[in-house]
Amino acid sequence: xxxxxxxxxxxxxxxxxxxxxxxxxxxxxxxxxxxxxxxxxxxxxxxxxxxxxxxxxxxxxxxxxxxxxxxxxxxxxxxxxxxxxxxxxxxxxxxxxxxxxxxxxxxxxxxxxxxxxxxxxxxxxxxxxxxxxxxxxxxxxxxxxxxxxxxxxxxxxxxxxxxxxxxxxxxxxxxxxxxxxxxxxxxxxxxxxxxxxxxxxxxxxxxxxxxxxxxxxxxxxxxxxxxxxxxxxxxxxxxxxxxxxxxxxxxxxxxxxxxxxxxxxxxxxxxxxxxxxxxxxxxxxxxxxxxxxxxxxxxxxxxxxxxxxxxxxxxxxxxxxxxxxxxxxxxxxxxxxxxxxxxxxxxxxxxxxxxxxxxxxxxxxxxxxxxxxxxxxxxxxxxxxxxxxxxxxxxxx
Ligand SMILES: [Zn+2]
Numbered sequence: 001x002x003x004x005x006x007x008x009x010x011x012x013x014x015x016x017x018x019x020x021x022x023x024x025x026x027x028x029x030x031x032x033x034x035x036x037x038x039x040x041x042x043x044x045x046x047x048x049x050x051x052x053x054x055x056x057x058x059x060x061x062x063x064x065x066x067x068x069x070x071x072x073x074x075x076x077x078x079x080x081x082x083x084x085x086x087x088x089x090x091x092x093x094x095x096x097x098x099x100x101x102x103x104x105x106x107x108x109x110x111x112x113x114x115x116x117x118x119x120x121x122x123x124x125x126x127x128x129x130x131x132x133x134x135x136x137x138x139x140x141x142x143x144x145x146x147x148x149x150x151x152x153x154x155x156x157x158x159x160x161x162x163x164x165x166x167x168x169x170x171x172x173x174x175x176x177x178x179x180x181x182x183x184x185x186x187x188x189x190x191x192x193x194x195x196x197x198x199x200x201x202x203x204x205x206x207x208x209x210x211x212x213x214x215x216x217x218x219x220x221x222x223x224x225x226x227x228x229x230x231x232x233x234x235x236x237x238x239x240x241x242x243x244x245x246x247x248x249x250x251x252x253x254x255x256x257x258x259x260x261x262x263x264x265x266x267x268x269x270x271x272x273x274x275x276x277x278x279x280x281x282x283x284x285x286x287x288x289x290x291x292x293x294x295x296x297x298x299x300x301x302x303x304x305x306x307x308x309x310x311x312x313x314x315x316x317x318x319x320x321x322x323x324x325x326x327x328x329x330x331x332x333x334x335x336x337x338x339x340x341x342x343x344x345x346x347x348x349x350x351x352x353x354x355x356x357x358x359x360x361x362x363x364x365x366x367x368x369x370x371x372x373x374x375x376x377x378x379x380x381x382x383x384x385x386x387x388x389x390x391x392x393x394x395x396x397x
Contacts (some may be wrong), residue, residue, distance in 0.1 A: 023089060027330035044297040046305060046332045054225035056340040058262055062183065063196050064223035065163040067263035068111045071104075071218070074195070075118035075166040076155050080130040085170035089120040091170050095206070099377075100214040106266040106315055107215075107255055109290045114218070116166070122258035123170060124154040132173035135202065144182050148198050152188045164221050165198040166214075176202040179213050181220040197221040209248040211386040215395075216248050224259060230337030238339040241356025242311070248270035251354040254288055254316040255310040256341060257295035258330050266294050275299040277377075277396045284308065284325065288315030296394060300376050303333045306344075308380055309364055310390050325360030325392055326369055327380060346371045 048057030065071050075088040101114040133139075133147050139141045151167045152159075165186050179202045186195040188202045209216070221290070227246035228235045241250025261268045270293055272282045285292030287309050298306040311317060311361070327344040334340040335387075345361045345370040346382040352359045363371055363382050370381040377397040384391040 005220075014175045039273045039275040039299075041268045041271060041273045043275040043297050044271065044305060046299075047301060049332050052335050053341075054223055054336040055332050056225055056258070056330050056334070057393075060223050062223050063185065065196050065218070065221040067222040068108070068113075068265070070113045070115050070160045071222075073114065073116045073164040073166055073218075074159050074162045074184075075116050075168060075224060076151060076159075077120065077123045077168045077170075078126050078151050079116075079123040079170040080126045080128075080175075080233070082131055083131040083170060083175060085123040087171060087173060089123060089168075090388070091280055092171065093118045093120050095120030096168075096201075096211045096214050097110055099211045100218075102213070103215050104218075107260070110267045112263075118164075118166075119157075124151070126150050126154050130169070130173045133176065135175055137386075139180060141182075141184070144180060144200070145184070147200060147318055148182055148186060148316040149189050151181075151192065151200075153188075158192075159194050161193055162195045164218060167197040167198060167200040167362035169201060170231075171203070174203055176200075178202045178204045181217045183220065187204060207282065212253060214243055216244050219245050219255070222263060222285055224255075224263075225336030225340050227341050228337070228341075229339065233354075236358055237354035239328065239341055239343045239350070239385075240356040240361060242328075242343055242358070242361075243320065243341070247356075250356075251359060252310075252311060252317040252320040254326065256304045256307070257287055258297070258305075258307050258328075258341070260287075261295065261297075262366075270294045273299065274298045274394055274396060279393060279395045281383060281391055281393045283389050283391050284310035285303040286310050286312035286314050286363060288312055288317050288323055292389065294391065298376075298378055298394060299397060300329075301336070302377075305330050306376065308378075308392060308394070313360070319354075320359075322362055323392055324367065325380065325382060326362045327373075329373075344371060344373065 028306050046057045048055040048060035079085040082242050104112045104114045116386045134143050182198040186198045187193050205213040221344045223244050227239045227301045229237045235247045241244040241258045242252045244253035296308045312323050313320050329342050343361050347362045365382050366387050372379045379395040381393045
């Protein structure tokens with residue numbers, strides 16, 4: 001649940017990324033309203049800041065696991081002298097899979113295949129007690145690495161080099177209380193390279209987050225940041241229950257369009273970029289459905305954009321308690337846990353829904369149909385809603 005980040009020690013603890021497109025504007029009236037932006041799409045691809053840990057820009061480099069094609073993972077199961085397994089490894093495998101892999105297939109529109117090879121033959125006994133690993137005190141990079149290398153020692157078999165190593169403990173191991181991602185290279189004590197990253201699961205998976213913790217943590221292996229606050233404030237402070245890199249159990253867990261674009265799940269053709277003043281209209285189709293325009297990105301400066309996307313109750317967001325055009329800001333100079341993405345609330349003071357003020361943040365025709373970011377000179381207005389999607393007007397002054 002906590003996010004302890006040591007930028008140069010690279011361990012993420014958790015709860016819990018050109019084509020030049022030119023558009024010819026045919027102006028038929030004195031009012032210059034285009035239906036597509038004229039802006040070069042690259043203007044909106046804000047570069048990641050390498051000094052900002054897990055910067056939410058394009059091209060962040062930290063030996064990230066692949067986000068398109070196949071992400072290969074290897075899964076092993078462990079137990080302890082003081083907390084021994086009474087279940088089968090297969091039952092724990094089935095707790096996570098295939099649901100988590102299907103989640104990625106859906107969220108990525110088929111762009112990412114999570115391919116997990118699991119050795120379900122037995123639990124491998126860790127060389128130390130569960131209590132001794134120090135989860136209750138909080139993990140350092142070194143103590144987390146020790147746990148992983150102990151698991152590799154216990155396994156004591158060759159693991160072909162892979163992208164991510166999953167270490168799954170028995171659900172009886174209460175002392176292994178949460179599920180952090182190790183962001184450094186994974187290698188055995190003998191120096192044999194195993195994986196780019198490792199996710200070590202814990203009791204919070206079984207008790208609270210279910211299989212979605214795998215999607216959250218594997219998001220980190222692809223270098224996605226945490227969107228919940230690290231300062232102890234309410235989990236939903238920055239983004240409510242939108243995107244499971246914030247609240248894993250939120251009602252609208254699908255990844256933001258900004259991140260789907262960065263990850264390569266959305267093409268440039270599915271994004272409208274605005275980097276100049278003027279008034280433009282744009283069609284948005286539901287984020288949770290394949291195909292169509294998914295986001296309007298309005299560039300504020302070299303580090304900040306405003307994004308508009310259409311959220312619905314389709315697909316992974318079937319439990320969403322509010323639908324419409326979701327607005328949020330992205331800052332590439334704000335580190336993980338400090339609010340690199342912040343949802344803008346079109347309905348402030350509403351008490352929200354599903355337990356968070358921000359969960360009913362979207363704009364809609366029947367609700368609040370316009371939102372102005374005065375300090376950025378941006379106004380977004382719903383023009384029309386239909387079964388095909390929602391049309392918005394963006395005014396930038
Ligand atoms: Zn996290």
